[in-house]
Amino acid sequence: MSQYNTTILIIDDNEEHANATAEAIQKVGYKCIVATSGKAGLKIIETEEIDVVITDLIMHDFSGMEILKATKEKLPEAEIILITGYGTVETAVDAMQKGAATFLLKPININHLRAEINKLVEKQNLVRNNILLQKQLDEKYGLTGIIGNSASMQKVLTMVNQISGTNATVLITGESGTGKELIAKTIHNNSLRKHNPLVILNSAAIPENILESELFGHEKGSFTGALYQRKGKFEYAHRGTFFLDEIGDMPLSAQAKLLRVLEDGMITRIGSNESIEVDVRLIAATNQELGNLIKEGKFREDLYFRLNVIRIKLPPLRERLEDIPLLLDAFIREFSRLYSKEILQITPEARKILLRYQWPGNIRELKNCIESMVVITTKKYLDVEDLPDHIEKKSDEMPVSHGLMAGMTMEDAEIELIKCTLASVGGNREEAARMLGIGERTLYRKLDLYRLK
Numbered sequence: 001m002s003q004y005n006t007t008i009l010i011i012d013d014n015e016e017h018a019n020a021t022a023e024a025i026q027k028v029g030y031k032c033i034v035a036t037s038g039k040a041g042l043k044i045i046e047t048e049e050i051d052v053v054i055t056d057l058i059m060h061d062f063s064g065m066e067i068l069k070a071t072k073e074k075l076p077e078a079e080i081i082l083i084t085g086y087g088t089v090e091t092a093v094d095a096m097q098k099g100a101a102t103f104l105l106k107p108i109n110i111n112h113l114r115a116e117i118n119k120l121v122e123k124q125n126l127v128r129n130n131i132l133l134q135k136q137l138d139e140k141y142g143l144t145g146i147i148g149n150s151a152s153m154q155k156v157l158t159m160v161n162q163i164s165g166t167n168a169t170v171l172i173t174g175e176s177g178t179g180k181e182l183i184a185k186t187i188h189n190n191s192l193r194k195h196n197p198l199v200i201l202n203s204a205a206i207p208e209n210i211l212e213s214e215l216f217g218h219e220k221g222s223f224t225g226a227l228y229q230r231k232g233k234f235e236y237a238h239r240g241t242f243f244l245d246e247i248g249d250m251p252l253s254a255q256a257k258l259l260r261v262l263e264d265g266m267i268t269r270i271g272s273n274e275s276i277e278v279d280v281r282l283i284a285a286t287n288q289e290l291g292n293l294i295k296e297g298k299f300r301e302d303l304y305f306r307l308n309v310i311r312i313k314l315p316p317l318r319e320r321l322e323d324i325p326l327l328l329d330a331f332i333r334e335f336s337r338l339y340s341k342e343i344l345q346i347t348p349e350a351r352k353i354l355l356r357y358q359w360p361g362n363i364r365e366l367k368n369c370i371e372s373m374v375v376i377t378t379k380k381y382l383d384v385e386d387l388p389d390h391i392e393k394k395s396d397e398m399p400v401s402h403g404l405m406a407g408m409t410m411e412d413a414e415i416e417l418i419k420c421t422l423a424s425v426g427g428n429r430e431e432a433a434r435m436l437g438i439g440e441r442t443l444y445r446k447l448d449l450y451r452l453k
């Protein structure tokens, strides 16, 4: 949405003043509706789609605070700017705590007002585009809950979509917190097995001496402590999916037995001579390099080939920083709802810092970070001071370009600036355009023109 389809409501009981403000805003392309009383303003809020409400704080019938309350109820996505005199600054601050975007002092500086509106509209567009994009992704893949519009995640989603309906064994690799379990659950939920169990076992979390019993079950008396007969996870997963996490940590003896199950579809409980047929789709995951484990003699090569029928490689978050804005918006919404806080926003400064951080714990770390910020903030937005302590807070450490020299053309300088800005935000074009103060489309055009894509 551009400014041409953004509607701004101006509520001010000084008619002359209201019209002058509207005229100044219309000049830069916004659609304006003027209400010259609080009552008229409230009626418009009830019936029209408004993106930004600019209201005087003190009017003869209703106060700006009442307008704010009604707007929050009827138009939760709209942004509110309060216009106030010096005597009422305290009330305006209170209004910001109740959800107003900002307040401006009288007499209004029209350039300042335009800049505030531009900022708010840009923020609204970003949120709306992200929601739309996620909806499109969900519709395209029918895979709700997996967020990511980077090329690498699109590739993963396409693959998940293609293989979910098959019975093929899947090996998911990726660092901790990149979403391996989420992908495994999604494959199961989109498969014909979705009404049957999804059984999950983490090989690393089970002591070696009981892992085989967990996997294949045991007969009563088969070892000290085996007081009863017990089914293993494979049996529980019959007709469903078995997600075996941290497979790289599985001891060699269990690997040999697992290989046999994959080859003939039969399991044998410990202490039994009888084989039981199981119909299980296996999805294995690891954050280790299985190739290295094979070289070290810790992982069976034949099992690796059996598992590696379909391989899904999840890239670390630092290699797909362009997914961060979408993830940020989704997690902020999720935790605002969970902790019953009005949907919060994040300041550009805090956003910049999160975009530059390397995320060693990947999406799990980002999710935890946003959860803690939502919990601790006392404001309507998340800011730099809400960031966890271990995240470096300096946002002014921009990469410096060393490529500028007297004598180079403006065009070369522009190329250098674009490259340097993109590098500072990990290639995130949306964020880079914002920093450069140009539209995303303009940035795309320039990338095309200078063959920087």
Ligand SMILES: Nc1ncnc2c1ncn2[C@@H]1O[C@H](COP(=O)(O)OP(=O)(O)OP(=O)(O)O)[C@@H](O)[C@H]1O
Pocket (backbone or CB within 6 Å): 145, 146, 147, 148, 174, 175, 176, 177, 178, 179, 180, 181, 182, 183, 245, 287, 363, 364, 367
């Ligand atoms: N693409 C994504 N979109 C939304 N949420 C995600 C995405 N990827 C991961 N998450 C969330 O991040 C958290 C960690 O994901 P998950 O447990 O699937 O990672 P993992 O790779 O299995 O981690 P580990 O190797 O430590 O077991 C979960 O809360 C998950 O829902």
